Amino acid sequence: MTDISISIPGEEAKAVAAGITAQEALKELLSKKQRKQAIAVLCNGEATDLSATLQADTVLELIQADSDEGVHILRHSSAHIMAQAVKELFGQDVKVAIGPSIEDGYYYDFDRDPAFNPDDFVAIEERMAEIVKARLPFERRMMPIAEALAFFSDQGEIYKVELLKDLEEKGEESVSLYQQGDFIDLCRGPHIPDTSWLKSFKLLRVAGSYWRGDEHNPMLTRIYGTAFSDKKDLKKYLNRIEEAKKRDHRKLGKELALFTIQDEVGPGLILWQPRGAMLRKLIEDYWKDAHYKNGYELLYTPHIARQDLWKTSGHLDFYGENMYSAMEIDEVAYQLKPMNCPFHIGIYNATKHSYREFPVRWCELGTVYRYERTGALHGLMRVRGFTQDDAHIFCRPDHLEEEIFNIIDLNLQVLKTFGFADYDVYLSTRPEKYVGSDEHWDLSTKALQGAMEKKGLAYEVDPGEGVFYGPKIDIKIKDQLGRSWQCSTIQVDFNLPERFGMTYTGQDGAEHQPIMIHRALMGSLERFIGVLIEHYAGAFPLWMAPEQARILNITDAQADYCSGIYSELRQAGVRVEQDLRNEKLNYKIREAQMMKTPYMLIIGDREMEEGTVTVRKRNGDNLPPMTPQEFADLVRKECEQGTA
Known part of the structure; x- marks a missing residue:
């Protein structure tokens, strides 16, 4: 039998017989303690089951159960175990679709009438626990695609058949299947060695999901779950979910009277209530x-434009499915704007420009x-009408990197003011469908890279995720629960200036094309406010609190005095309300x-006699008595510190 070479990075290679499994190879290279938590391996850089046979020289790297890749494999395997439990409990009438791992967990889509609901979770989890206890091995085998089609057709698994037909059309000749117990699934893998590796799992929720995301296809039931290599991590995650429920901006938005969404108006359209409008005003x-302060000038533009404008910009070609249908005005087609960019270009093109004016x-x-x-609509996070904190910078090539650097500075300053100091930065590169020359794309990408490196920002490359007209920097902020939110974006664009014939007169007297930078710091006010609500659990810092103080009288005898202080504080700029109802003080404190x-x-x-107020903080602490003016000064100083 032919010998092959096996090794782990940094160690001496060893000769073994070809056909050895990865698990057997590890026994040759590592101690039992070293390989104890190995859930799978990288074979020459490719994730592989421990049961895989090695036929050529191989460098092996452990995938530990608690590593990112290990948890991904564990969750994917948990999806298979859940599907097995569902099929065993609810019979062959249930059709299975797909079950990938996702961030923080996994899901599996099922076709069943009636649809699953959370009441089914207890039985499914109990059956999953039995499958785990049975220590069923995950067995991989290759099958000719024609045989696989026949097998899943006999099983009535119509969704697997559709996936297989797609693979057949792409020229695939064979596919891999995984089996644990009597359950067989179409899957690339890899998976855990056996079901006993799944020790900490939980089913979370159900949702409707169209097959392949197409609303013309059948509606399936998606069961979400999660799994961890350690029970403590699962407990921590479940506690975080409970905390997230308490912080849900839709729940708090209603309780704090910030905004409302009504069917009579239309889904995805936000009605800002007075407190929410004040919060929004403060942010604006x-x-x-x-x-x-950073050299920008403010613009206002219309909500609709001639359809031809969106043809020129390219939005109809590249973004048309996200735009609303045209409306006819004076026999001319108009459309609601999905972007502000063409309007800003229109303002630019309204006058001549010299190289001396830049950057604009x-x-x-x-x-x-x-x-x-x-x-897909979700409170403030996903809406149909929203306000972008938009900006466009027009500059010369020699300004480009410095302008990007300045935008990053302003961006991080704004995020810090709102309480976000933790974030991830991504460089999104050229997508498959794009406009413009490769030269311009390369120049734009290098400028973005250069500015980030000059700033000392660590970043990851997100291949193919740029917009159709240029690469971009994306900044994903992290909230108090460690969740990531896409907000900030910086995009470099040579395309729109060319499409709209933008020029400036250079130092040489000739006409040149400016470079356009698209930029949003918060993304949209609606989404950003939704994130703020959840980040602070509705308890905003004083400078952005819609109501900074509430006056509470103990008896009716102080009502007139309270009203006088109310007027005085309002004149001093404090956002104050008063509760003069004939209710017990503790009740009014609790409501505040x-x-x-x-x-x-x-x-x-006593306060009325001394001309003071007793100040109680929302956490229950009391401050020494002070005059209304002293309290107004306290508020002013705290607000100045918050926005410094």
Whole structure:
């Protein structure tokens, strides 16, 4: 039998007989303690089952159960175990679709009438536990695609058959199947050695899901679950889910009277209530001031434009499915804007420009409209009408890297002010479908890279995720629960200036094309406010709290005095409300705390006599008595510190 060479990185190679399994090879190379947590291996860089046979020289690397790749494999295997449990419990009438691992867990899609619901979870989890206890091995085998089609057709698994037919059309001759017990699934793998490796799992929720994401296809039931290599990690994750439920911006938005969404108006369209409108105003005011200080000028543009504008920009070709249908005005087709960019270009093209004017920095809080499927709408996070904190910078080539650097500086400053100091940065490169020359794409990409490196920002490359007209930097902020949110983006664009014939007169007297930078720091106000609500659990810092203080009287005798203080504080710029109802003080305090009001000003006979207020913080701490003016000064100083 032919010998092959096996090794692990940094160690001496060893000769063994070909056909040895990866698990057997590890026994030749490592101690039992060293390989104890190996859930799979990398064979020459490719993730592989431990049961895989080695036929050529191989460098092996362990995939530990608690590593990112190990947890991914564990969750994928958990999806298979869940599908096995479902089939065994609910019979062959249940059809299985796909079951991948995802961030924080996995899911599996099932076709069943009636649909599954959370009441089914107890039985499914109990059956999964029995399968785990049985230590069923995950066995991989290759099967000719024609044989696989016949097998799954006999099983009535119509979704597997459709997937196999697609593979057959692509020229695939064979496919891999995995079996544990009597359950067989179409899968590339790899998987855990046997079911006993799944020790910590939990089913989480159900949702509807169209087959292959197409609303014209059957609606399936998607069961979500999660799995971890350690029970402590599972417990920590479940606690985080419970905390996330408490912080849900839709729940808090209703409780704190910030916004409402009504069917009579239309799904995905936000109605801002007074408290929410005040929160939004505070954020907008800060945004405008920060941009003015950084050399931007403010623009306002319309909500609709002639359809021809979107043809010129390329949005109809590349973005048409996200735009709303045209409307006819004076026998001319108009459409709601999905972007602000062409309007800013229109303002630029309204006058002649010299090289001396650059860079030109324009910003707008511009409301745009994009089609989202009803099933994808989610509170403030996914809507049909939203306001972008948009800006466009027009510059010369020699300004490009410095302008990107300045945008990054402003971006991080704004995020820090709102309480986000933890984030991940990505460089999104050229997609499969794009416009413009390769030369311009390379120049844009290098400028983005150079600015990030100059700033000392660590970043990852996100291949193919750029927009159709240029590469971009994406910044994903992390909230208090460690969840990532896509907000900030910086995009370099040579395409639109060319399409719209933008020029400036250079130092040489000739006409040149400016470079356009698209930029959003918060992404959209709606989404960003949704993230803020969940980040702070509705208890906003004082500078952005819609209601900074609430005046509470102890008896009716202090009502007039309270009203005077109310007027005085409002004149001093404090956002204050008063609760003069004939209710017990503790009841009014509790209500103010539930509304996350930072300060409660309690007034009884003593305070009225001394011309002071007793200040109670929302966490229950009390401050020394102070005059209304002293309290106004306290608020002002705390707000200045918050936005410094």
